[in-house]
Amino acid sequence: MLAEEMITPEILKKCSEEFRNEEGRAYFYDIAVEIADKYPLQAAIIVLATWNTGRFRFMMSDPKNLMDLKEALDKCRPLFEQLKKERFQTANFDEIGEIVKQIYSILSKVKGVEYTGASKLMHLFCPNLFVMWDGFIRRKYRVGKSPEDFLKFQKLMQDRFGKIKWDEPRTLPKVIDEYNYVKFTLPRLRKQRLKKRGKA
Numbered sequence: 015m016l017a018e019e020m021i022t023p024e025i026l027k028k029c030s031e032e033f034r035n036e037e038g039r040a041y042f043y044d045i046a047v048e049i050a051d052k053y054p055l056q057a058a059i060i061v062l063a064t065w066n067t068g069r070f071r072f073m074m075s076d077p078k079n080l081m082d083l084k085e086a087l088d089k090c091r092p093l094f095e096q097l098k099k100e101r102f103q104t105a106n107f108d109e110i111g112e113i114v115k116q117i118y119s120i121l122s123k124v125k126g127v128e129y130t131g132a133s134k135l136m137h138l139f140c141p142n143l144f145v146m147w148d149g150f151i152r153r154k155y156r157v158g159k160s161p162e163d164f165l166k167f168q169k170l171m172q173d174r175f176g177k178i179k180w181d182e183p184r185t186l187p188k189v190i191d192e193y194n195y196v197k198f199t200l201p202r203l204r205k206q207r208l209k210k211r212g213k214a
Contacts, residue, residue: 033192066131073126115161129159145171146191150199
């Protein structure tokens with residue numbers, strides 16, 4: 015099992031600050047959130063192009079992939095609407111689980127979105143509800159990539175962070191993602207960069 019540290023609002027704030035100092039891409043998220051309601055496709059592309067770059071290049075290889083993304087977002091729109099009032103701290107993920115899995119299933123099948131990208135788009139359109147993940151974070155929490163795994167991850171995050179009192183402008187799910195990124199993703203990325211420099 016993952017060793018758990020005692021999480022406090024102060025720890026989350028510190029990790030959030032480190033995240034924004036480390037990641038120049040952080041501000042693209044803010045832009046995407048601002049335009050998500052009015053321009054969902056454009057907002058999705060901003061998020062995928064900056065935070066899912068490894069898979070996004072495959073989307074650009076064929077115009078059909080962009081149309082698939084648009085169709086997937088159109089299918090998901092009424093499902094997202096059903097979840098708009100849900101909040102991470104109070105959501106009953108058992109009750110909304112089928113909707114969550116349905117959205118994830120639709121989005122993750124789009125080439126260039128897939129598993130990490132699906133979580134990021136779900137957060138983009140329900141930023142008060144969903145915590146994002148990536149491959150490093152999945153491995154750390156020992157979850158897979160299926161719709162059931164995504165739902166399990168949300169429950170894990172709620173169990174670990176849901177009791178934290180949070181009244182900052184940035185949503186709790188976003189700051190949890192920044193915590194996970196700083197604690198688990200960033201160290202692995204730094205190791206990869208050092209390895210590449212050693213080979214250069």
